[in-house]
Amino acid sequence: MLQVLKTLRWAQPVRALSSVTTSNVATNVTTTAAVPAPEPDTLFSKLEIELRGIDPAVLKSYTWFANTAADHLGIEKGKCWSPRKAHHERMTLLKSVHIYKKHRVQYEVRTHFRYMNFHKLTGSTLDTFLEYIERNLPEGVALQVSKTELQQVPEHLRQPPEQV
Amino acid sequence: MNFLKKLAPHIALAESQICKSADLHTSAVCCRVQSGRYRITTKRNRPLTYEMANPPHFIAHRKSWNSWNTSTLLDSQRPAQTAVEDLFIRKFITGTWHALTCSEIIIKRQHNTIRIASIIRQAISPRKMYFLIGYTEELLSYWMQCPVTLELQTVADKKDVVFKYI
Amino acid sequence: MAASLTRLLERSLRTTHAPQSSVRLFSNGSQKQQQQQPEVEDEEEFRVLNLRPVKQQFQRRRDIRRDDVTPPRTTRMAVDQDWTAAWPGPRSFHPASVPLPLRQGFTERGAAAPSKFANAELMKIPNFLHLTPPAIRQQCEAIKKFCTPWPKGLETEAKWKPHFPVEVITTDYCQSLPTVRNPEARRVTVSLKLSDLKFDNHARDKFLRLVGERYNKETDVLTFVTDRCPLRKQNYDYALYLLTACYHESFVTEPWEATKSEADMELYLFERNQAKRSAEAILNWNAAEGAPKKAASASYAQCVEQLINEGENEYNLAKYKEEVMKMLNVAAQ
Numbered sequence: 001m002l003q004v005l006k007t008l009r010w011a012q013p014v015r016a017l018s019s020v021t022t023s024n025v026a027t028n029v030t031t032t033a034a035v036p037a038p039e040p041d042t043l044f045s046k047l048e049i050e051l052r053g054i055d056p057a058v059l060k061s062y063t064w065f066a067n068t069a070a071d072h073l074g075i076e077k078g079k080c081w082s083p084r085k086a087h088h089e090r091m092t093l094l095k096s097v098h099i100y101k102k103h104r105v106q107y108e109v110r111t112h113f114r115y116m117n118f119h120k121l122t123g124s125t126l127d128t129f130l131e132y133i134e135r136n137l138p139e140g141v142a143l144q145v146s147k148t149e150l151q152q153v154p155e156h157l158r159q160p161p162e163q164v
Numbered sequence: 165m166n167f168l169k170k171l172a173p174h175i176a177l178a179e180s181q182i183c184k185s186a187d188l189h190t191s192a193v194c195c196r197v198q199s200g201r202y203r204i205t206t207k208r209n210r211p212l213t214y215e216m217a218n219p220p221h222f223i224a225h226r227k228s229w230n231s232w233n234t235s236t237l238l239d240s241q242r243p244a245q246t247a248v249e250d251l252f253i254r255k256f257i258t259g260t261w262h263a264l265t266c267s268e269i270i271i272k273r274q275h276n277t278i279r280i281a282s283i284i285r286q287a288i289s290p291r292k293m294y295f296l297i298g299y300t301e302e303l304l305s306y307w308m309q310c311p312v313t314l315e316l317q318t319v320a321d322k323k324d325v326v327f328k329y330i
Numbered sequence: 331m332a333a334s335l336t337r338l339l340e341r342s343l344r345t346t347h348a349p350q351s352s353v354r355l356f357s358n359g360s361q362k363q364q365q366q367q368p369e370v371e372d373e374e375e376f377r378v379l380n381l382r383p384v385k386q387q388f389q390r391r392r393d394i395r396r397d398d399v400t401p402p403r404t405t406r407m408a409v410d411q412d413w414t415a416a417w418p419g420p421r422s423f424h425p426a427s428v429p430l431p432l433r434q435g436f437t438e439r440g441a442a443a444p445s446k447f448a449n450a451e452l453m454k455i456p457n458f459l460h461l462t463p464p465a466i467r468q469q470c471e472a473i474k475k476f477c478t479p480w481p482k483g484l485e486t487e488a489k490w491k492p493h494f495p496v497e498v499i500t501t502d503y504c505q506s507l508p509t510v511r512n513p514e515a516r517r518v519t520v521s522l523k524l525s526d527l528k529f530d531n532h533a534r535d536k537f538l539r540l541v542g543e544r545y546n547k548e549t550d551v552l553t554f555v556t557d558r559c560p561l562r563k564q565n566y567d568y569a570l571y572l573l574t575a576c577y578h579e580s581f582v583t584e585p586w587e588a589t590k591s592e593a594d595m596e597l598y599l600f601e602r603n604q605a606k607r608s609a610e611a612i613l614n615w616n617a618a619e620g621a622p623k624k625a626a627s628a629s630y631a632q633c634v635e636q637l638i639n640e641g642e643n644e645y646n647l648a649k650y651k652e653e654v655m656k657m658l659n660v661a662a663q
Contacts, residue, residue: 072470
C-alpha cells in the first residue's frame with residue numbers, strides 16, 4: 001500500500017495555503033511577478049459522505065476505517081449515523097408460470113445506507129483524505145460525497161452597480 | 165429442374181427465416197421454486213458444497229453473494245450490463261478451467277477493476293495453471309476493457325469443498 | 331497398436347511365404363527401415379502366433395507425478411512479522427496467507443463451522459485485512475504531508491461567515507463501474523444570504539421578484555440549483571451568471587415601472603396612500619393660505635404602516651390609538 005501511495009499521482013503536489021486570517025481576507029495576496037502566484041487553497045466547511053451497500057457489516061467496518069483515518073489526519077469528525085431500516089426494493093412475481101394467482105414469490109434488493117460527516121477541511125486535506133478513503137473502498141459499496149465549499153462574494157457583486 | 169428454379173426463392177426465404185429464429189438463443193426455464201435447490205438422493209451420496217447446501221433464500225443470512233458490485237443498489241447505473249458481463253465471465257472461466265473449478269465463481273468489482281476469486285482443483289501442473297491465469301486475465305481484461313485479477317485458491321481434491329452429502 | 335499388429339502379421343507371413351512378405355514390406359515403404367533392425371534380433375527368438383486378438387495387455391496407468399504442494403505460508407510466518415508487508419492491498423481471503431484460525435459458515439447445532447481452507451464464504455466477504463490499525467496509521471503518516479491545517483481565525487461558522495458568505499455544494503460519486511462519469515455529478519448548488527448583497531429599496535424588491543422561489547423568506551437564504559448543462563463547471567458558471575444577471579438587472583429601472591399602481595404594491599406605504607392625505611387634511615384644518623403645511627409625525631406614519639402590513643392585533647391597535655390621540659391632542663380619559 002505504501003508503494004501504491006508513493007506512486008499516487010497528485011493533481012497538485014502541495015497547494016500552498018494562503019494564510020487566510022481575518023486581517024487579510026479582504027486584500028488579495030500580492031505576489032511578485034517572477035514567482036508563479038500560489039493558488040489559494042479552497043476551504044470546505046463540510047464534507048458529507050453517503051455510503052450505500054448490500055452488507056451493513058461492511059459499511060460499518062468501512063466507517064470505522066474512515067473515522068480512524070480522519071483521526072490520524074486531524075480532521076474534525078461530525079455525526080456518523082445510519083437509518084435503522086434498509087431500503088427494500090421488492091418485486092412480486094407469480095410462483096407458477098402463469099396460473100395460481102394466489103401463490104407468489106417475492107424478491108427484494110436491499111440497500112443499506114450510512115452517513116458520515118466531516119467538518120472544516122482545506123482543499124488539499126480534502127483531496128488527500130478523499131483519495132485515500134476512495135482508494136480503499138471495498139467492493140459492493142457505493143460512495144457519494146457532498147462537498148460544501150466556502151467562497152467569497154464575487155468581486156463584481158460586492159458593490160451595487162454605479163450607473164445602469 | 166424448372167420446378168427447382170421456381171422453388172429457389174421460397175427456399176431462400178425459409179432459410180432466412182430459420183436464420184432469424186436462430187438469432188434468439190433460449191435456454192430451459194429455471195423454475196423459480198426449484199432453482200438453486202437440490203433433491204435428496206436415495207443413496208444419500210450427492211455431494212454438496214456449502215454454497216449448494218443453502219438455498220437462495222439464505223443469501224445474506226447463511227451465505228453471501230457471488231457477485232459484489234454496486235449496480236444493484238438504489239439509483240445506480242448499468243445493472244443489466246453488469247449481470248450479463250458476470251454471466252459471461254462465469255461461463256468463460258468454467259470453460260477455460262475445464263473441470264477444475266470446485267466452487268462458484270466470485271466476481272468482485274472495485275472501482276473499474278474486476279477481481280475474480282474461485283477454488284481450483286490441483287489437477288494440472290503449476291506451469292499450466294500460471295498459463296491459464298495469464299490467459300484468462302489477458303482475454304477478460306481485453307473484453308471487459310478493465311483490469312482483471314484472478315485470485316485463486318487450490319485444493320488437492322474435489323472432496324475438500326464438499327460440505328455434506330444428501 | 332495398428333503398427334504392432336501389422337508387424338506381428340508380417341513376421342508370421344515371413345516364415346511361410348517369404349517373397350510375399352517382402353512385397354508387403356515394400357508396400358509399407360516408410361515403416362520398412364524402422365522395422366529392419368528388430369528383425370535380426372527376433373529371428374533367434376520364437377514368437378508365438380497370437381491368432382485370437384485377445385485383450386491388449388493391461389497398460390499400467392501412468393502415475394501422475396505431482397509437484398509437491400508447498401505447505402501454507404502461515405507455517406513459516408514469524409510471530410512479530412510486519413503484517414502490512416504480508417497483506418499489502420485489497421485481496422480476496424487466502425487461507426494460506428492469514429495466520430488466524432478463522433471459521434465461517436452456518437452448521438447444525440453441535441457441528442463446527444467449516445474451517446478456513448477451501449471455504450468460499452470467506453473469499454466472498456470483502457475483508458479489511460490490508461486496513462489494520464497499524465497500516466492505517468502508517469499510511470496516514472505518509473500522506474499527512476499533503477494536508478494543510480484549517481486557517482486560524484475561522485474556527486466557527488460565525489467567524490468565517492462574514493468572509494466567506496457563498497456556499498457551493500457539489501457532489502461526487504464513486505461506484506464500481508468501468509466509467510467514472512455520473513450524470514448526477516453535474517448538479518451545483520450555490521447559496522448565500524441575501525443580507526450579504528447590498529441593495530436599495532427598489533432593487534431589493536425587484537431582485538426578490540426576479541429570483542422568485544429561490545429565496546427562502548424564513549432563513550433569508552438565496553439558493554441557485556443548476557443542472558442544465560452537462561458539466562459541473564458549466565453549471566457553476568451558469569449559477570454565478572444567474573446571480574450576477576439578477577443582481578445587475580434589479581438595479582435597472584425600466585420606464586414601465588413608473589406605472590406601478592397601488593394594486594401592484596407588495597407593501598403598504600404611508601407616503602403614497604390616502605391616510606397621509608387625510609391626516610394632513612385634519613392637521614391643516616382652517617389653516618391660513620400662506621402658512622406652512624403641517625405633516626403627520628413619523629411615529630404616526632410608522633404605526634399606520636405597521637397596522638396594515640402586519641395585520642390588526644392588540645399591540646398594533648393600542649399603538650395606533652395612542653398615536654391618533656397624540657396627533658389630535660385628545661387627552662386620555
